[in-house]
Amino acid sequence: MRPLTQTLSYQDAVRIIMDAAVPMARTERVAIGAAHGRVVAEDVRAAGDVPPFDRAAMDGYAVIAADTAGAGVHSPKTLTCVDRVFTGQVPARGVGPGECIEIATGAPLPAGADAVVMVEDTARDGPAVRVLNAVQPRQHVGRRGADLTTGQTVVRAAQLLTPSRVGALAATGIAIVNVYARPTVAILSTGNEIAEPGAPLAPGQIYDINRYTLEGVVAAHGGTAVVLPAAGDSLEDLGRALEAARRCDIVVFSGGSSVGDRDLMLDALQRHGEVRFHGIAVKPGKPTLFGSIGATPVFGMPGYPTSCLSNAYMLLLPFLRRVARLPPWAPRTVDLPLARRVASATGRHQFYTVRIEDGRAEPAFKASGDITSMAHADGYIEIPAQTDVVEAGTMVTVTLFQ
Amino acid sequence: MRPLTQTLSYQDAVRIIMDAAVPMARTERVAIGAAHGRVVAEDVRAAGDVPPFDRAAMDGYAVIAADTAGAGVHSPKTLTCVDRVFTGQVPARGVGPGECIEIATGAPLPAGADAVVMVEDTARDGPAVRVLNAVQPRQHVGRRGADLTTGQTVVRAAQLLTPSRVGALAATGIAIVNVYARPTVAILSTGNEIAEPGAPLAPGQIYDINRYTLEGVVAAHGGTAVVLPAAGDSLEDLGRALEAARRCDIVVFSGGSSVGDRDLMLDALQRHGEVRFHGIAVKPGKPTLFGSIGATPVFGMPGYPTSCLSNAYMLLLPFLRRVARLPPWAPRTVDLPLARRVASATGRHQFYTVRIEDGRAEPAFKASGDITSMAHADGYIEIPAQTDVVEAGTMVTVTLFQ
Numbered sequence: 007m008r009p010l011t012q013t014l015s016y017q018d019a020v021r022i023i024m025d026a027a028v029p030m031a032r033t034e035r036v037a038i039g040a041a042h043g044r045v046v047a048e049d050v051r052a053a054g055d056v057p058p059f060d061r062a063a064m065d066g067y068a069v070i071a072a073d074t075a076g077a078g079v080h081s082p083k084t085l086t087c088v089d090r091v092f093t094g095q096v097p098a099r100g101v102g103p104g105e106c107i108e109i110a111t112g113a114p115l116p117a118g119a120d121a122v123v124m125v126e127d128t129a130r131d132g133p134a135v136r137v138l139n140a141v142q143p144r145q146h147v148g149r150r151g152a153d154l155t156t157g158q159t160v161v162r163a164a165q166l167l168t169p170s171r172v173g174a175l176a177a178t179g180i181a182i183v184n185v186y187a188r189p190t191v192a193i194l195s196t197g198n199e200i201a202e203p204g205a206p207l208a209p210g211q212i213y214d215i216n217r218y219t220l221e222g223v224v225a226a227h228g229g230t231a232v233v234l235p236a237a238g239d240s241l242e243d244l245g246r247a248l249e250a251a252r253r254c255d256i257v258v259f260s261g262g263s264s265v266g267d268r269d270l271m272l273d274a275l276q277r278h279g280e281v282r283f284h285g286i287a288v289k290p291g292k293p294t295l296f297g298s299i300g301a302t303p304v305f306g307m308p309g310y311p312t313s314c315l316s317n318a319y320m321l322l323l324p325f326l327r328r329v330a331r332l333p334p335w336a337p338r339t340v341d342l343p344l345a346r347r348v349a350s351a352t353g354r355h356q357f358y359t360v361r362i363e364d365g366r367a368e369p370a371f372k373a374s375g376d377i378t379s380m381a382h383a384d385g386y387i388e389i390p391a392q393t394d395v396v397e398a399g400t401m402v403t404v405t406l407f408q
Numbered sequence: 409m410r411p412l413t414q415t416l417s418y419q420d421a422v423r424i425i426m427d428a429a430v431p432m433a434r435t436e437r438v439a440i441g442a443a444h445g446r447v448v449a450e451d452v453r454a455a456g457d458v459p460p461f462d463r464a465a466m467d468g469y470a471v472i473a474a475d476t477a478g479a480g481v482h483s484p485k486t487l488t489c490v491d492r493v494f495t496g497q498v499p500a501r502g503v504g505p506g507e508c509i510e511i512a513t514g515a516p517l518p519a520g521a522d523a524v525v526m527v528e529d530t531a532r533d534g535p536a537v538r539v540l541n542a543v544q545p546r547q548h549v550g551r552r553g554a555d556l557t558t559g560q561t562v563v564r565a566a567q568l569l570t571p572s573r574v575g576a577l578a579a580t581g582i583a584i585v586n587v588y589a590r591p592t593v594a595i596l597s598t599g600n601e602i603a604e605p606g607a608p609l610a611p612g613q614i615y616d617i618n619r620y621t622l623e624g625v626v627a628a629h630g631g632t633a634v635v636l637p638a639a640g641d642s643l644e645d646l647g648r649a650l651e652a653a654r655r656c657d658i659v660v661f662s663g664g665s666s667v668g669d670r671d672l673m674l675d676a677l678q679r680h681g682e683v684r685f686h687g688i689a690v691k692p693g694k695p696t697l698f699g700s701i702g703a704t705p706v707f708g709m710p711g712y713p714t715s716c717l718s719n720a721y722m723l724l725l726p727f728l729r730r731v732a733r734l735p736p737w738a739p740r741t742v743d744l745p746l747a748r749r750v751a752s753a754t755g756r757h758q759f760y761t762v763r764i765e766d767g768r769a770e771p772a773f774k775a776s777g778d779i780t781s782m783a784h785a786d787g788y789i790e791i792p793a794q795t796d797v798v799e800a801g802t803m804v805t806v807t808l809f810q
Binding site: 038039042043054056057058059063092093094095096111112113114148152153154160161166168169170171172173174175176177178179180181182197198199200202203204205206207209210211212213214215216217218219220221222223225226233239309310311312315318333336338372373375376377378380381382383407408 | 440441444445456458459460461465494495496497498513514515516550554555556562563568570571572573574575576577578579580581582583584599600601602604605606607608609611612613614615616617618619620621622623624625627628635641711713714717720735738740774775777778779780782783784785809810
C-alpha cells in the first residue's frame with residue numbers, strides 16, 4: 007500500500023485543471039430546432055432583409071401621410087377605402103391621393119402609401135374612412151430590414167443559442183447552424199465490487215452509483231456522456247478500458263484512485279499516459295487523480311459516491327463547461343445562519359453539505375461513502391482549509407444543488 | 409376590426425394564469441439514467457441496507473479493536489496478518505485474537521473484526537504488522553445500513569431528481585423510477601404569411617420564428633414540445649388546429665390574437681372553448697389571449713416574435729413549471745446603472761431589453777416585431793406600469809436571458 011502523503015491545495019488543483027481545458031474545435035451542423043443551448047461556431051450573417059418588405063405595424067389603413075395633415079377628432083380628414091390587404095397577401099393595387107387601403111398588421115404596405123393610421127384613430131362609413139389623428143411618414147410602418155439587414159450579423163461565433171437567437175436564425179430563413187460539438191465524456195466505473203442496479207447483488211458487491219451521478223452532471227453541463235462497461239481491478243482490464251475511453255474528448259473514471267494495492271488506476275494511467283497530480287486537499291474527494299492519455303484529459307475520481315460527485319461539481323463541471331465553450335456556471339446561493347457548530351480540523355478545503363430547515367443551514371454531511379450526504383441535503387457550504395470550526399449562528403453561503 | 413380597449417394588469421394576468429395551472433397527475437416509469445431533472449411521483453423506500461454489509465472505510469488492517477488498546481508510535485502492538493481481502497471479495501476467514509487481515513476500502517469486514525487500522529498507522533514486516541495508533545470499536549468501519557437502511561425513504565414524492573438523488577436510487581438497486589410525465593405543449597403558429605426556414609419566401613411571406621423560440625422555452629422548463637403544422641387564417645383552419653392541439657396538456661398558439669378582421673383566434677377559441685382574458689397591460693405582449701378548450705389551457709400569443717417570446721418567459725414559463733411540478737425559476741440577475749434614459753409612458757408593465765456594455769445596461773429594445781430586440785440583448789429590466797421614465801444612471805436589475 008502506498009500512502010497518499012502529498013496533496014495539492016484545492017485552488018492549485020483547479021488552476022491546473024482549468025489550464026488543461028482546451029475549448030472544442032470540432033463543429034457540427036444541426037437543425038435550428040435542435041440547437042437550443044448550443045454554442046455557435048461562426049458568425050452568421052443575414053442572407054436577406056428582415057422583414058423582407060415594408061409592412062403595417064398596426065391594424066388600420068395604409069395612407070399617404072400628407073393626406074392626413076391636420077386631422078383631429080374635431081377636424082377629421084376623409085379618405086376613400088379602395089381595397090383591403092391581409093397578412094400574407096400581396097397588395098393588388100396602390101394608394102393614390104385621397105385614398106386608403108385597409109391593412110392588417112404584418113401585411114405588405116401597398117405602393118404609394120407611406121404610413122398607417124391605427125384603426126382606433128378612424129371612423130368608418132362604407133368606403134368613407136374618417137381619419138381622426140394625423141400620421142407622419144413611416145408612422146406605424148415596419149420598414150424592410152428594420153430587424154436585420156442583408157449581411158448584418160445575426161449571431162456571433164461563440165454565442166450561446168438562447169431561444170431569441172435561435173429565433174433570429176429562423177427569421178433570416180436559416181434552417182441549419184454550425185455549432186461546436188458537445189464534448190464526449192467517457193464514464194468508466196472501476197472495481198470488482200460494482201454491480202448494475204436492477205439485478206440482485208452477489209456477496210461483497212455494491213451497486214454502481216457514480217456512473218449515474220456523473221452522467222447527470224455531464225448531460226446538464228454541455229457534454230455527451232458515453233458510459234463504458236465497468237472495468238475490473240487488474241492493470242490489464244484498466245489499461246484496456248483507458249485505451250477504449252481515450253477516443254472520447256474527456257475521460258472520467260471512478261474508483262481505483264486511492265492507495266490500496268488494487269487501486270491500480272494510478273499505475274494504469276502512468277503506463278498509458280501521464281499523471282499531472284494525485285491527491286487534493288479537499289474533503290470529500292482527496293484521492294483524486296488528474297492526467298492525460300495523449301491529448302485526452304483524464305479525471306480519476308474516488309470511488310466513494312459523495313467524494314466522486316462532489317469532485318464532479320467542483321472540478322469536472324467548470325472544466326467541462328470551458329471545453330464545451332459554455333459560460334461559467336453560476337449556481338444559486340442563499341445566505342443563512344448555520345444551525346449547529348461544524349468542526350473541520352482537516353487542513354482540507356471542505357464542501358460540507360447542509361439541509362435548509364426553518365431558515366437555517368442544518369449540517370447534513372454523514373460520510374464520503376454515503377450518497378445520502380448529498381441526496382438528503384439541499385446544498386453545501388465551503389470551509390477553507392485554514393478554518394477549523396464554524397460556530398452555530400454564523401452566516402454561511404449555501405450553494406444549492408438545484 | 410375590434411379595438412382592444414380593456415386590458416388586465418400584468419399582476420392580474422399572472423394570478424389568473426397561475427390559478428389555472430394544474431400540476432401533472434399522469435406519471436410514467438423511466439430508467440434512472442434518463443430521470444435526471446424529472447420529478448419523483450411517489451416516495452421511494454430502500455429495499456435493502458446500503459451498504460449491504462459492514463465494510464472497511466479506509467485501506468488498512470481489519471482488527472479486533474481491543475487488541476490495539478494502548479498502541480502508539482513508541483508502544484506499537486504487533487498483530488499477525490493472516491489474510492487479505494479486496495473490494496468485491498468475500499473474506500475467506502475471520503480475525504482471531506492477535507490477528508489482523510489486510511483490507512481495502514470498501515471490502516467486507518471479516519468476521520471477528522470490529523475496526524480497521526489505517527495503513528498510515530502501521531508498519532509491516534512480513535506477516536508482522538505493528539499498529540502505531542489504537543482504534544476504537546467501529547472505527548474506520550462503514551456500518552451496514554449507515555447510508556440507507558431497509559425501508560428508509562430514499563427520495564420523497566415531488567422531489568426533483570438531482571444527480572445525487574438519482575445516485576441514491578442507484579445505491580439501493582433501483583433501475584426504474586416513477587416520475588411525473590412532462591406536460592406536452594402543442595405549439596401552433598398561425599397566419600397565411602408564415603413560411604418555414606430553409607425554403608425561399610414567396611412575396612408577402614415571412615419565416616416562422618415563434619415556433620422555434622417557444623420550442624426552446626418549453627424544452628428548457630420541463631415540457632415536451634409538440635410542433636403542429638402552421639394553420640391558416642380561417643375559422644375552419646383554426647378550429648381544426650385547436651381541436652387537434654387540445655389533446656396536449658397545454659396549447660400555445662401564436663399570431664391571430666390581435667384585433668384585425670382575420671385575427672380569428674379569439675372567435676375560434678370562443679367557439680371551441682372558453683376565453684378567460686384577452687389583452688394584458690404589458691409591453692411587449694399586449695394582445696395576449698388566455699382560455700381553455702375543455703380542460704386544456706390555451707395561450708394565445710401575439711404573432712410578433714419579441715411579444716411572443718417575452719410572454720413565453722413571463723407567463724408560459726411559470727405556468728409550465730408549475731404544471732410540470734418543477735420549482736419556480738430563479739433567473740440570474742445583475743444590478744447595473746442604466747446607460748441612457750428610457751421613456752415608458754405606456755401605462756403598461758414593460759419588459760425592456762438591454763445589452764450589458766462597459767458595466768452598464770444599454771437599452772436594446774427596438775420594436776415588438778423585431779426579434780433582435782431580444783437576440784441582440786443580454787437581458788431585460790422591468791418598468792412598472794405607473795413609471796413613465798427611468799433616468800440614465802439609475803441602478804436597474806437586469807434579468808439575464810442565459
